[in-house]
Amino acid sequence: MKGNTLNVMFFILKNKLLKNGEAPVVLRVTINGQRDEIRIQRSISVELWDNAKMRSKGRGRSSAELNMYLETLKDRIYVIHRNSVYDGERLTPKKILDILYAREGRHLVLKAMKECIDGWSASPGDLHPATLARYNRCCGLVETVIRDVYNKEDVAFSELDKKFITAFERYLKETCGLARNTAAKYLECFRKVLKVAQHKGWMEDGRCLEELGRLCVKEETFPSFLDWDELRTVMETDMPAGRLERVKDVFVFCGFTFVALTNVCLIINKLQTNNRGIGNGLETTYLHHFA
Numbered sequence: 001m002k003g004n005t006l007n008v009m010f011f012i013l014k015n016k017l018l019k020n021g022e023a024p025v026v027l028r029v030t031i032n033g034q035r036d037e038i039r040i041q042r043s044i045s046v047e048l049w050d051n052a053k054m055r056s057k058g059r060g061r062s063s064a065e066l067n068m069y070l071e072t073l074k075d076r077i078y079v080i081h082r083n084s085v086y087d088g089e090r091l092t093p094k095k096i097l098d099i100l101y102a103r104e105g106r107h108l109v110l111k112a113m114k115e116c117i118d119g120w121s122a123s124p125g126d127l128h129p130a131t132l133a134r135y136n137r138c139c140g141l142v143e144t145v146i147r148d149v150y151n152k153e154d155v156a157f158s159e160l161d162k163k164f165i166t167a168f169e170r171y172l173k174e175t176c177g178l179a180r181n182t183a184a185k186y187l188e189c190f191r192k193v194l195k196v197a198q199h200k201g202w203m204e205d206g207r208c209l210e211e212l213g214r215l216c217v218k219e220e221t222f223p224s225f226l227d228w229d230e231l232r233t234v235m236e237t238d239m240p241a242g243r244l245e246r247v248k249d250v251f252v253f254c255g256f257t258f259v260a261l262t263n264v265c266l267i268i269n270k271l272q273t274n275n276r277g278i279g280n281g282l283e284t285t286y287l288h289h290f291a
Contacts, residue, residue, distance in 0.1 A: 036093035041152035
């Protein structure tokens with residue numbers, strides 16, 4: 001019957017390799033010249049892909065799992081198409097993929113995280129630029145761990161579990177070498193995104209939030225303060241450049257007044273934003289370094 005000729009194929013994007021060096025696998029559905037395609041959130045080494053057979057030619061477990069997954073997708077597509085023929089409905093390739101992946105109601109973690117960050121970036125004043133930068137770094141870290149744990153480019157909120165949260169914390173502390181409190185900041189960033197997802201009804205299971213809440217508890221710190229001799233040493237030290245001398249003056253000012261150096265940085269950034277001509281970018285960078 002015209003309009004019911006179905007073709008399913010898989011291929012890889014050799015020119016768009018992922019950070020792990022593998023090529024993403026793409027599913028393409030064609031019906032009478034109309035086609036639509038989607039990345040299936042799986043990847044493979046280019047040398048292991050058999051383009052003619054549209055499958056992995058590797059002998060390992062990961063190759064066997066990928067090939068089984070490809071066969072499952074193909075079978076499900078033919079079932080969807082066959083049911084539409086029985087019902088007298090003509091499906092388009094896009095509609096088939098929508099049914100296959102439930103794309104109309106599927107909410108992905110990285111996609112939602114990037115949308116949240118874009119929304120916060122579009123509202124200046126809601127978050128400090130340094131905080132936005134932390135969210136962006138957190139997004140990159142989450143992307144890496146998703147690939148390691150699930151072997152996918154992105155996952156739905158419903159797929160998150162305690163195993164992923166544990167792997168994320170371990171990656172921050174062991175691979176990235178972050179201290180407990182620094183790691184807790186990134187875990188809190190991710191927790192905030194999950195709270196947004198839960199509020200919108202994208203994630204019903206709250207166990208991940210509970211686990212993140214437990215891991216986000218910071219260790220109590222006891223900051224040390226300069227004594228008079230140490231502060232006098234700073235005051236008597238000659239700096240090699242004028243801008244560093246001004247940074248030193250601000251540091252000494254904070255030492256005498258107990259004003260937090262981070263607050264001074266915020267004031268300078270605000271004055272720069274208002275074009276008051278106070279300080280310059282390099283001086284602010286040095287202040288943030290000391291802060």
